[in-house]
Amino acid sequence: MSNFRSLTPSRRGVLAAGGAVGIGALLAACGGGKGSGSANGGTGGGAWSFTDDRKKKVSLDRTPQRIVAFTGTAAALHDFGIDDQIVGVFGPTKLKNGKADPQAGGIDVDRVAIIGNEYNQFNVEKYASLRPDLLITNMYEPDALWFVPDDRKDKITQLAKSVAITSSRVSLVKIIERYAELAASLGADLKAQQVTADKARFEKASAALRKAAKSHPVKVLACSGSANLFYASNPGINADLMYYKSLGVDLIVPDHLDKGGYFESLSWENADKYQADLLLLDSRTATLQPKDLAAKPSWAQLPAVKAGQITPWSSEPRFSYAGSAPLIEALTKAIESAKKVN
Template identity: 35%
Template structure:
């Protein structure tokens, strides 16, 4: 990531000290959505890391990673601020969120305006737990050290990016429930039902084509990154629901989410269907099509491609939409494309 610095950060320690001096009642006074009765008494949550986080009241002033915010908002908890890895108006995981009244603390990976965050007096920071990196979103390798000072402002919690997106969503449902979320809202039940229907249809589609293989990739101008399903919960879900997502043989050392191929070696794997990282789709597909070796992959030559919701799914509604799209792609794919 490119170097980035904020001259005003040298004043952060003063703001943090002020934050710690604030009483709980002052922190709650700016939040009209919860009464004192709702937030009195101790609160605890078992984090994705396995640690139990405890505070003396139910948090109400929450700062969250943008994808975590999507999950919380789907269960009736709206953060006071978010930080994102890209433009929230175009990122597939946030572009449909109503972020009115929510402060944006950053829209570039690794860069968080901690001084602004401190001024908001948060009492909880929320982001996914990433087991491979042993860190929450916003505190991984590659994040600015100054940005990581966000953790000085309040406890950090979040469910784990583990073996299933369904489990991740369920983790956020539990977190939202502990924070006073509206789990009895009819929209929650409707979104769950739509997801269950989409999952059933997807499972039926894959069962009808047991030999169909898929490869999840992220094309760049420099090469083709092949996703390792073990570290992509949505791909593990797809596998468990019958889609044969290829496991690459040589994950990159030190960052095993991918096996990075040069364009000269783009044809190492030959699936029937290509799942394309949708975080920069379709621009990344356009870049791939400029490479002479792109069509050495039979699925690329046959235009057997579909967007892949890479690492951002956090809600039943979004998952349903993506499964509906993927189901259509499976139904139209040729399971005998590569023999």
């Protein structure tokens, strides 16, 4: 991911201001656990429990009916069929023009209450007014609840129990499976036609990417740009990059990683350290895009940039089959059309 995920407040500030790398630069994740839900699913009857990736068993008298979640988390659950139970979200939800942020996926952003649209905007009073049963978010470092501000964490977690799903250092497939478990515990039907169709599309896309990576061997660099630094992301930590690499994509591994291991930060003068044929460029709304980077001479001189071989990278992927399949398809298409330029 990007330097977003860094541990220090200063790096979080960089992220919030728009100077981050992919989610690969986030925080370190913790291991997985086993999930369990009530037999009554989302009906609200009977006790409910789920063991999250902090290895904490969260138990309630009934299946949660009022859920507040990180936007990307809510979007993943929505893809598995959990929708009406989600009453509020926090994280990138609406763009400045009022349209849905890409991280919101299929969520109706005008229906849910937005607790905060950016990092550190979490409105505790508004959260409390929703009378939440449960808070759900990603986790990039042990016990660190993504987009839940540290200075308000204790107050927030006293208002409702929380569930955290690890989101890095584990392959994309494993995280999607955990979200499926969680959704099932909340009442989702994983055998529903749309869910099974989404899974089939994901599997087909993965097979196509494996084939493309073998027949079109090009070097790929996942990266992100800020005003002062160019970040080369580590495919050994980012869940999506780990998965792409397992399918045979030749992703460049930075050799001088910053603390935390998510990326290597380079001055723009050294942006050409890694000679890639294809750039996977962080596409989050808080990061700089090709039009923003065009004025930087070192960017313009990169072989992949000269060749127009840049493809968007959703460095905070939606952890569902529906959310990830299009990303894999787009990468496959980019690899198939890329030529060696080094």
